[in-house]
Amino acid sequence: MKIFLDTAIVEEIREAASWGILDGVTTNPSLAAQSGRSFKENILEICEIVDGPVSAETVGLTAAEIVSEARLVCSWHRHVVAKIPCISEGLKATRALKDDPNVRVNMTLVFSANQGLLAAKAGANFVSPFIGRLDDAGHDGMELIRDLVAIYDRYGFDAEIITASVRHPRHVVGAALAGSHIATIPFKVLQKMARHPLTDVGLARFLKDWEKVPDHDTILKG
Numbered sequence: 001m002k003i004f005l006d007t008a009i010v011e012e013i014r015e016a017a018s019w020g021i022l023d024g025v026t027t028n029p030s031l032a033a034q035s036g037r038s039f040k041e042n043i044l045e046i047c048e049i050v051d052g053p054v055s056a057e058t059v060g061l062t063a064a065e066i067v068s069e070a071r072l073v074c075s076w077h078r079h080v081v082a083k084i085p086c087i088s089e090g091l092k093a094t095r096a097l098k099d100d101p102n103v104r105v106n107m108t109l110v111f112s113a114n115q116g117l118l119a120a121k122a123g124a125n126f127v128s129p130f131i132g133r134l135d136d137a138g139h140d141g142m143e144l145i146r147d148l149v150a151i152y153d154r155y156g157f158d159a160e161i162i163t164a165s166v167r168h169p170r171h172v173v174g175a176a177l178a179g180s181h182i183a184t185i186p187f188k189v190l191q192k193m194a195r196h197p198l199t200d201v202g203l204a205r206f207l208k209d210w211e212k213v214p215d216h217d218t219i220l221k222g
């Protein structure tokens with residue numbers, strides 16, 4: 001499963017990239033606002049850090065506006081993917097952009113298997129089901145991932161599922177077990193994934209015992 005970072009903060013992206021596990025980045029208007037920077041400047045800096053898809057969201061509400069904004073953001077850098085909301089005008093725009101070799105679409109704000117089915121049929125390259133927000137509303141977000149994996153497999157859709165609105169490490173394990181192609185993860189959740197209290201306890205014990213090795217203070221110094 002590919003790992004994307006769900007953030008517009010370049011410091012977080014730089015750190016995750018340095019771990020060697022980062023395959024892409026997703027942003028949205030709320031995350032762009034949190035960065036406090038010019039949208040284009042920020043997206044371009046992210047594109048230089050990560051060698052993979054970087055989602056930049058359109059805000060138009062008609063198909064014509066969405067198509068024009070999608071073409072614009074994708075012209076900024078070859079890594080940019082246009083993130084388009086799953087509304088009927090967004091589906092129309094996605095279909096219109098399907099044969100444009102310079103535009104890839106990530107259909108976002110997907111909350112049902114029917115929306116995911118329509119997004120794939122319209123030709124989206126990526127589809128983003130928001131599982132945390134479904135959980136918040138009393139549904140089982142992970143069930144949507146399982147349904148979409150089954151539907152796409154069964155009919156051979158090429159769209160890659162990006163499990164989004166990830167709130168905790170269990171969501172990532174669930175997405176991986178369900179067969180999601182990608183999980184887009186907030187930096188705080190990524191940090192939690194890398195840690196385990198028993199690793200910390202084990203390391204502290206090893207370091208303490210290491211001091212009892214006679215040549216401990218010189219042998220690994222080169």
Ligand code: G3P
Nearest residue numbers: 006028132133164165166
């Ligand atoms: O990028 C879209 C999505 O991941 C948002 O997550 O936590 O705002 O529901 P959240």
